[in-house]
Amino acid sequence: MEKRESTVSTERELPLVSALETVRNRHSFHMPGNRAGRSFSAEFRTLLTYLDTTELDNTGDINEPNGAVLRALELAAKTFGSAQTYFITCGTTTSLRIALAGAFKPGDRVLIGKGSHLSVANSCALLGLEAVLIKQDVLPRFADGQVSEAEVLRSLEEEEDLAGVLVTTPGYYGENLPLERICLAAHALGIPVIVDSAHGAHFAIKVSGETFGEKNWPRTALSQGADMVAQSAHKTLPALTPASMLHLSQAAIESGRVSSSRLAKMLPVFQTSSPSFPVAASLDFARDFIDHDAAGYVSGLLDLLEEFVAELPPELSREYVAGDDPCRLVIDYSASNCSRQNVFKILDAHEVDVELIDARCIVCILPLDTPRESFIALGQACQEIARDGRPEDSQVEIDLAQREAFLRQSRTSLTLRESFSAESKEMNFRHALGQRSAGVIAPYPPGVPLLWPGEEITAADIALWQDMLDLAYDVRGIKSGKVEVLAGK
Ligand SMILES: Cc1ncc(COP(=O)(O)O)c(C=O)c1O
Structure with missing residues (x-):
C-alpha cells in the first residue's frame, strides 16, 4: 500500500510497533525460540513476508490437509516420530483443546495434575469434562508443581471410571516426568495418555555430542508410549509464535484409544478458519532445522552453557539433574537473598530478558543459537545479583509455600x-x-x-x-x- 498524506492529523503513532522495535536487540532468554527473528536465515526472514496467503491449489489446506500442507505434515510426522501430525497455528492452547475434544465426550473423567496449564482448566470447562486431580503428597521440586511418576500411577490405580489422563512434561523448569510406566498402566486400562509437551518440541533433535547434557538427552513423549502430544515449537525451536503441533501415535490409532477421523473433525472446530501460512511455514522450517542443523547448534549451546555455569558466583547455582532438559537454564538465586524485584531490575539494566523469575529461581529458555555475548551479559547480571542481597529479603519461605500449594x-x-x-x-x-x-x-x-x-x-x-x-x-x-x-x- 502506498503511503498517502493523512488529512486528519500530522502526528502518526505506532505504539506497538515502536515498543516491539525497542526490544528486538536485547538478550533473549525467553520464548520464542527464534530470538526476534534472528535465528531465521536472512533468506527465510525475507520470504516470511511473502508467505501470507489463503488456501490455494498449490498450497493445500491446513485444516483439511492436502497438497503441500500434507507433504509438510508427513515430513514432520517422520521427524517427530508420530503416525500423524497436525500444524496448529493458534498455539498449544488450541492443540490441547483439539486433543481433549478428539479423545473425550462431555462428562468423561480425565486425570490431570493440579499444575496443568490454565488452558487445560479452560478446555475442561468448555468441553464439560470432569477434571480428576492427581493426589500429590511429595513436595514438587519447583513452583510449577509437577506430579511424580508414583503419584500418577497411584491415581490411575485408585480412581474409578477414568476416560484418560493428561500429564505435562517437561515442566517450565525443564524437569521431566518418566512416561513409560504411566503409559503402560493407562493402556492396560484401555485409556489414552495425552501429553502437554509444550516445552519439549526440541527433544526430537538427534544429538550426537559429548557434553553431559547430550549424553542425557531426554526421550520424547511419543517414544515412551504417549498417544497424543501437543508441542509449542515456538517456545524452543526457530518457529513463529504461536506455532504448535499435535501428534498422534500409531499405537493410539491401532488400539482404538483415539479415533484419527474424530480428531481430524475437531481441527476446524477449534482452529480459526484462516490458519496462518507463515506460522505453518515456520513449522516446516523448524522441522528442516531439526533434520539438518540442530544437533550442531545444541553442541555449541551446551558448550557455552558449561562455560557460563563454571563462572557463576557461589551465591548462584544451576538447578539441573540428569534427565532434565539440558537446554533449560534454571538459576537458583536464593543464597544471594536478592529480592525478586531487584533481580528484575538488575537483569533489565543489562538488557537481559528471561522467561520467568520466581521467589527462588530465574528460568531461561535458551534459543538454540544463543550467542556468547548474551551469556556474557547474563553472567554480569548474575555477579551483580550475588552482591545485592540482604538476609531480611530472603524469599525461601515463599518458594516453599508456593510448592506446598x-x-x-x-x-x-x-x-x-x-x-x-x-x-x-x-x-x-x-x-x-x-x-x-x-x-x-x-x-x-x-x-x-x-x-x-x-x-x-x-x-x-x-x-x-x-x-x-x-x-x-x-x-x-x-x-x-x-x-x-x-x-x-
Ligand atoms: C505447559 C504449557 N502448556 C500449554 C501452554 C500453552 O501454549 P501456547 O502458548 O503455545 O498456546 C503453555 C504456554 O505457556 C505451557 O507453558
Missing part, C-alpha cells in the same frame, strides 16, 4: 463448566476464607493454577497470594485485591 486439594474432582458459568461475586481476597473460587488463580507467567475453580480458599492460600503480590507477581484471578468467588458458597 500443590499438596492442598479441597476437592479431588471438579466439574469446571458449572464453576465457570455459576453466579459469582467479587470480594477482597483477604476476606475470602472458606469461599470457593469462581476462577483459576494462577501466577503469570507461567500460568499454572494454584487454585482451580470450585476449590475452597484457605488461610494458607490467602497468605501465599499476599506474599506473591508483595513480590510484584502478576497473579491472574486477582485484580486490584479482589477475587471472584461462587455466590451461594
Whole structure:
C-alpha cells in the first residue's frame, strides 16, 4: 500500500510497533525460540513476508490437509516420530483443546495434575469434562508443581471410571516426568495418555555430542508410549509464535484409544478458519532445522552453557539433574537473598530478558543459537545479583509455600463448566476464607493454577497470594485485591 498524506492529523503513532522495535536487540532468554527473528536465515526472514496467503491449489489446506500442507505434515510426522501430525497455528492452547475434544465426550473423567496449564482448566470447562486431580503428597521440586511418576500411577490405580489422563512434561523448569510406566498402566486400562509437551518440541533433535547434557538427552513423549502430544515449537525451536503441533501415535490409532477421523473433525472446530501460512511455514522450517542443523547448534549451546555455569558466583547455582532438559537454564538465586524485584531490575539494566523469575529461581529458555555475548551479559547480571542481597529479603519461605500449594486439594474432582458459568461475586481476597473460587488463580507467567475453580480458599492460600503480590507477581484471578468467588458458597 502506498503511503498517502493523512488529512486528519500530522502526528502518526505506532505504539506497538515502536515498543516491539525497542526490544528486538536485547538478550533473549525467553520464548520464542527464534530470538526476534534472528535465528531465521536472512533468506527465510525475507520470504516470511511473502508467505501470507489463503488456501490455494498449490498450497493445500491446513485444516483439511492436502497438497503441500500434507507433504509438510508427513515430513514432520517422520521427524517427530508420530503416525500423524497436525500444524496448529493458534498455539498449544488450541492443540490441547483439539486433543481433549478428539479423545473425550462431555462428562468423561480425565486425570490431570493440579499444575496443568490454565488452558487445560479452560478446555475442561468448555468441553464439560470432569477434571480428576492427581493426589500429590511429595513436595514438587519447583513452583510449577509437577506430579511424580508414583503419584500418577497411584491415581490411575485408585480412581474409578477414568476416560484418560493428561500429564505435562517437561515442566517450565525443564524437569521431566518418566512416561513409560504411566503409559503402560493407562493402556492396560484401555485409556489414552495425552501429553502437554509444550516445552519439549526440541527433544526430537538427534544429538550426537559429548557434553553431559547430550549424553542425557531426554526421550520424547511419543517414544515412551504417549498417544497424543501437543508441542509449542515456538517456545524452543526457530518457529513463529504461536506455532504448535499435535501428534498422534500409531499405537493410539491401532488400539482404538483415539479415533484419527474424530480428531481430524475437531481441527476446524477449534482452529480459526484462516490458519496462518507463515506460522505453518515456520513449522516446516523448524522441522528442516531439526533434520539438518540442530544437533550442531545444541553442541555449541551446551558448550557455552558449561562455560557460563563454571563462572557463576557461589551465591548462584544451576538447578539441573540428569534427565532434565539440558537446554533449560534454571538459576537458583536464593543464597544471594536478592529480592525478586531487584533481580528484575538488575537483569533489565543489562538488557537481559528471561522467561520467568520466581521467589527462588530465574528460568531461561535458551534459543538454540544463543550467542556468547548474551551469556556474557547474563553472567554480569548474575555477579551483580550475588552482591545485592540482604538476609531480611530472603524469599525461601515463599518458594516453599508456593510448592506446598500443590499438596492442598479441597476437592479431588471438579466439574469446571458449572464453576465457570455459576453466579459469582467479587470480594477482597483477604476476606475470602472458606469461599470457593469462581476462577483459576494462577501466577503469570507461567500460568499454572494454584487454585482451580470450585476449590475452597484457605488461610494458607490467602497468605501465599499476599506474599506473591508483595513480590510484584502478576497473579491472574486477582485484580486490584479482589477475587471472584461462587455466590451461594
Ligand atoms: C505447559 C504449557 N502448556 C500449554 C501452554 C500453552 O501454549 P501456547 O502458548 O503455545 O498456546 C503453555 C504456554 O505457556 C505451557 O507453558
